[in-house]
Amino acid sequence: MRSNWRDCAAWHSEKLPMNTSSNEACKLYDVCLSQFTGYYEEKQFGGLANSLNQMINSDPNFILGHCLKNGIELLGTNSAFYSNTLSDNINNLIKTSELLSNEITQREKFHVKAIEYLHKGDLVESIKIWEDILIDHPTDMMAIRMLASGYFYTGNSIEMRDSIARVLPKWNTNTPLYNYLYGFYAFGLSQTKELEKAEKYARKGIELNHLDGWACHTIAHINEYRSTFNEGINFLLKTENDWQTCEFIRGHNYWHLCLFYLENQEYEKIIDILDNNPSFSKPQMTIDLVNSSSLLFRLKLDGFKDSGYLDTKFKELKNVFNDRLIQHGYIYSDSHMAMIYAMCGTDKEKKVYLDSLQDFISDTNFSKFIRKLNLKISGKLYEALFSYGEGNFSKTVDLLYPIRYDLFKIGGSNAQRDIFNLILIDACFRSESKRHNTIGQGLYFERLAQRENSSLTKRLGDRYFINEFYENL
Ligand SMILES: [Fe+2]
Structure with missing residues (x-):
């Protein structure tokens, strides 16, 4: 320090x-x-x-x-x-x-x-x-x-990466905060899938300052994208005392740890974090809201048996952040509010949420950029999530499938936005439409090609048509 x-x-x-x-x-x-x-x-x-x-x-x-x-x-x-x-x-x-x-x-x-x-x-x-x-x-x-x-x-990963590359050589190595540039650059590299180089820079950042929670976080991303989930668990547990000192990222690092546990179906370890880690049990910051709702939704998508537990947790989250029902703006965090309402919102709440979104889009006090982005993406995305919660999987597919390649524009990391891939695949499989089922198979194979070792992906397919698909080959 x-x-x-x-x-x-x-x-x-x-x-x-x-x-x-x-x-x-x-x-x-x-x-x-x-x-x-x-x-x-x-x-x-x-x-x-x-x-x-x-x-x-x-x-x-x-x-x-x-x-x-x-x-x-x-x-x-x-x-x-x-x-x-x-x-x-x-x-x-x-x-x-x-x-x-x-x-x-x-x-x-x-x-x-x-x-x-x-x-x-x-x-x-x-x-x-x-x-x-x-x-x-x-x-x-x-x-x-x-x-x-x-x-x-x-969601501009290339620009994020290059912005650091341009300035890093111009710094004097003795200048305070210089060390953090390595973690920033490494994160940009991880988002553009240059994982080997990303690891080199993240480890250099950690070598310069072992308390750099962001550089540690980047190592978690690298393990997520490589599907080296056990390596990710080992790294995060080994460095836990270091990144624990970073209040603004530690909850998110636990979220990454939970993603690795989820791959292994180590549910009891996830529940322990959800119940006892203050970032999840007493969420306060927006990042806590995002981490919690995304993790609970992933548990649901993985077929976690105790749906009563998930319902209770979603409701607790809604109670803490309910003042955000009519607060819109950045879709990245707002979509995680939509996940909460999709799971436990009343019809009235969902209507207020979508009506207030229209008010935001019409409010000329805000820039054209943010209003246009919300107009093009958020309405469809949030309705897709609500439809999923209501069991109308066919509507979810109709709304989400056409915008899936635009979703990077809402911001967040590849790992965070991956939740929408999972929701779309699950909705495709659950839809009554045969065409949607076939689309789901394609998306399943696409995801598996990206993450060959992902047991979570395999479980998602196994529950529906994949066994049948292979049997009929
Ligand atoms: Fe992350």
């Missing part, structure tokens, strides 16, 4: 000057940036939320401090789009930057603009600005980290 927090002079010497003369604010900016980049809470400053507030209190006119705080909130949850407080904060930030226009740098102005676009859900424009910043300032970690999130939410 770090202790050498950078003051005003240090940031200046790195050619990253900021508009505050408060050394305390500058150091706290470093504290916050470090936590955001490393997915951990700096305990001596009371964690990320506290240090963000302390930073702003140290200098209320600190432009990049406000950009960092608002950006973190906007990248965290769809609820941010509906927060009046956040809206006021961003309007104040824009006004302050205009008032200080002659005193602040172009880099600071760009960051404000990126946040302004982000607030409207216009990730495409925010991404362009962060990329522009990095042309002249390749060591601006706030731009790098936010850009990585931007590419994650837009």
Whole structure:
């Protein structure tokens, strides 16, 4: 963990000057940036939320401090789009930057603009600005980290990978946070299926900092894509004490561990995590919601016998996150809310959910980008999930099959979006339509070709037509 927090002079010497003369604010900016980049809470400053507030209190006119705080909130949850407080904060930030226009740098102005676009859900424009910043300032970690999130939410893996490759050689190896670039680059490589190279970079990141939970997370992805599930279990258990220190990624690493357990049908280990791991038993963050709903749905798809347990867990999840019924935006997290309503929502809740989605799409306060994306994908995707929950599998196939190659645009990782492949295959097999059954066989073979050692995939096929298919060959 770090202790050498950078003051005003240090940031200046790195050619990253900021508009505050408060050394305390500058150091706290470093504290916050470090936590955001490393997915951990700096305990001596009371964690990320506290240090963000302390930073702003140290200098209320600190432009990049406000950009960092608002950006973190906007990248965290769809609820941010509906927060009046956040809206006021961003309007104040824009006004302050205009008032200080002659005193602040172009880099600071760009960051404000990126946040302004982000607030409207216009990730495409925010991404362009962060990329522009990095042309002249390749060591601006706030731009790098936010850009990585931007590419994650837009599903642009190649761009995510290349954005790090462009800046990595320009860093001095002694500069704080340098080590995290390896994990970021490795993750991009894992999403573009360059697994050998991804592993090399992830392991280098871990070698530089064994507490790098994101680099450890990338090793889990590599094992997932290679179908080396036992290797994944061994790695995560061996490094558990290290990535446990990263509050913002550890729950998700347990999710990866559960995916490996699911392959082996080690249900009791999954139930233990669901019941006793706070990220699952007391979910709070959006990532907790995503991990839990996706894991419960996968258990259901794998034919987990105790459906009463799954029902109870889905209902508990709905109760915690029910205020998000009318909050839309990024489809990646919203689709995991739709999974919850598909499993335990009332007809009224599902109607409110879909009606409020239409309101979001019609709301011109939001950017064309996010409204168009929702218009093209989310309505069909959420209705497909609801139909699945209602046992109308044929409707699920009709809605989901035509958009399956567009689903990368909703963001998230290949491993996370894999849930939609599983749902589609299962729905094809369960549909009364013979044509759907045949489509399902094709999708089953397609998935098996990608993951030759996946017992989960084989079980999915075995339950329906595959035995019959082979017998009739
Ligand atoms: Fe992941």
